[in-house]
Amino acid sequence: ASDFGIYDALKVLGIKEINEGSSTGTNNFSSGETIASFSPVDGSLIAKVKTTTKEDYEQVMGTATAAFKEWRTKPAPQRGEIVRQFGDKLRELKEPLGKLVSYEMGKSYQEGLGEVQEMIDICDFAVGLSRQLHGLTMHSERPGHRMYEQYHPLGVVGIISAFNFPVAVWAWNTALAWICGDVCIWKPSEKTPLCGIACQHIAATVFKENNLPEGISCLINGDYNVGELMTGDARIPLVSATGSIRMGKIVAQAVAARLGKSLLELGGNNAIIVTPDADIKMTVIGAVFGAVGTAGQRCTSTRRLIIHESMYDKVKNAIVAAYNQLRIGNPLDENNHVGPLIDTDAVLQYNKALQQVVNEGGNLIVEGGVLEGQGYESGCYVRPAIAEAENHFKIVQHETFAPVLYLIKYSGDVENAIAIQNGVVQGLSSAIMTNNLREAEQFLSAWGSDCGIANVNIGTSGAEIGGAFGGEKETGGGRESGSDAWKVYMRRQTNTINYTTELPLAQGIKFDL
Ligand code: UN1
Secondary structure, three states: OOOOOHHHHHHHOOOOOEEOOOOOOOOOOOOOOEEEEEOOOOOOEEEEEEOOOHHHHHHHHHHHHHHHHHHOOOOHHHHHHHHHHHHHHHHHOHHHHHHHHHHHHOOOHHHHHHHHHHHHHHHHHHHHHOOOOOOOEEOOOOOOEEEEEEEEEOOEEEEEOOOOOOOHHHHHHHHHHHHOOOEEEEEOOOOOHHHHHHHHHHHHHHHHHOOOOHHHEEEOOOOHHHHHHHHOOOOOOEEEEEOOHHHHHHHHHHHHHOOOEEEEEOOOOEEEEEOOOOOHHHHHHHHHHHHHHHHHOOOOOEEEEEEEOOOHHHHHHHHHHHHHOOOEOOOOOOOOOEOOOOOHHHHHHHHHHHHHHHHOOOEEEEOOEEOOOOOOOOOOOEEOEEEEOOOOOHHHHOOOOOOEEEEEEEOOOHHHHHHHHHOOOEEOEEEEEOOOHHHHHHHHOOOOOOOOEEEEOOOOOOOOOOOEEOOEEOOOOOOEEOOOHHHHHEEEEEEEEEOOOOOOOHHHOOOOO
């Protein structure tokens, strides 16, 4: 069988049998126990990584702090130039890195490439932004006074990312943080540590070529215990965390306890509303890609289809027919649509969800199941499933990180569909399929979707980097990536300058000496 060039890719990216943590050999601190990275694609051991101990962490923090002192003095456009070079390196390495993402995480090679493209896009965005870190000027109420605001670098930013987007989410954070003058310490998911090592190598090369300290980018490895070193550390003014709601609550409380800032991008329970005016063909493409893309392991994956009763059977039949066409298998083989889940524990959660939806009175119309036999040796391949369900079911309220799609019927006006769509604790992504302007605008109005992302005639997943990415309610409220998300990576300072020989007080207060 073909190895799809994965071994060459690993070599190019500097992935060895045992990778020692923080990377180039010049800045290598990890000395703890090793964790093994197994590929869900074929179950084989890819490499081992040493974890970061508390002592290692102190050393990492030392280099990060020292690097920050140097980096913050560089003009922002010069920092942008470094990010430009980093983006160029990613262009060169797009194929091997996309392959590693696909092999270590299990998403299709096309999606692996897409993820690296998101990294390149955010670098381009950050380069432009490096000349646009604008503050406002205000008119002072006092004569001969000037008032304005400026944005300064924040310091050492902690990044905790999830396995499902093992490289792009780091890049959204780090590319912005870097141009803002911050340095970053990244803890990638312990399920995809090699993606972290590969990215660290690429960043380190760019810093080295520019005689800059590698500490501008730092990597720590391990599970939540290692993450806790950052959440409790007052030397880290901002912790950006992407992952489960459960993890986010722990991170938020630890960071808030020391009055630090956190940027949270947590679970979704994303729905597409299909109204009587929906284009069926577009609905099927959007819904199927949304539900089975990345094997249902995007935070933006489509979990619920809320379909008008007049369209219900038509949409259901079209989607079931599309599911019958799906090819499940090695994600590096471009003939396949759906790859494996991240690990066998995820398969367990998938099985539990299917069991629970039936227990709660749901009806499995595409049964799903775990695949066995040749090509499925890792035990991580499952068939995407569809259940008819009701929104109040506990399992429907819960985000299962697997390809399980719930069909929910609504009747009457679009308001009823919006109420169902909003009737969950999560608030990340949402979509409506309609050619009816009134329905579309109601969905986007103040009494419409309560999510951070609301799309018309587009599915719930696959957002572009130019917009702010994140959501409300238990999704955590943070915004990463585009728009003005950069502001959270800087500290704002208001400056008032008096160029007279008097000292008038604000609010007209008299204080004569
Ligand atoms: C995630 O799943 O954490 O919008 C990020 C999307 C991708 C990013 C998903 N651009 O689906």
